[in-house]
Amino acid sequence: MIDARGYACPMPVVMxxxxxxxxxxxxxxxxxxxxxxxxxxxxxxxNNGYSVEVRPANDDEYTLVLTRKS
Incomplete structure (x- = not known):
């Protein structure tokens, strides 16, 4: 799990x-x-072979679940 809360772009992408x-x-x-x-x-x-499910957690928080495509 990557906790990128509090980071501005591009840091979450880099992580x-x-x-x-x-x-x-x-x-x-x-x-x-x-x-x-x-x-x-x-x-x-x-762009890197993952599907993404976005799950809103709270008002301004999200959990993204990245799953490698077969």
Whole structure:
């Protein structure tokens, strides 16, 4: 799990990129608190072979579940 709450872009994308390159996980959860970061991480994940499920957690928090496409 990556907790990117409190970070402005591009840091959340960089954090996800690092996790993907280090181990190519089958599934990865990312906590975010910025709609712009949700869009950017979703775009990055889609371009790197992951489907993305966005789960609103609280008013301004989101959990993204990235799953590697087979």
């Amino acid at each position: 996800v990129q690092k996790a993907v390159k280090n181990g190519t996980p089958q599934q990865l959860e990312v906590l975010l608190d910025n709609p712009c970061s949700v869009e950017n991480v979703t775009r990055f994940a889609g």
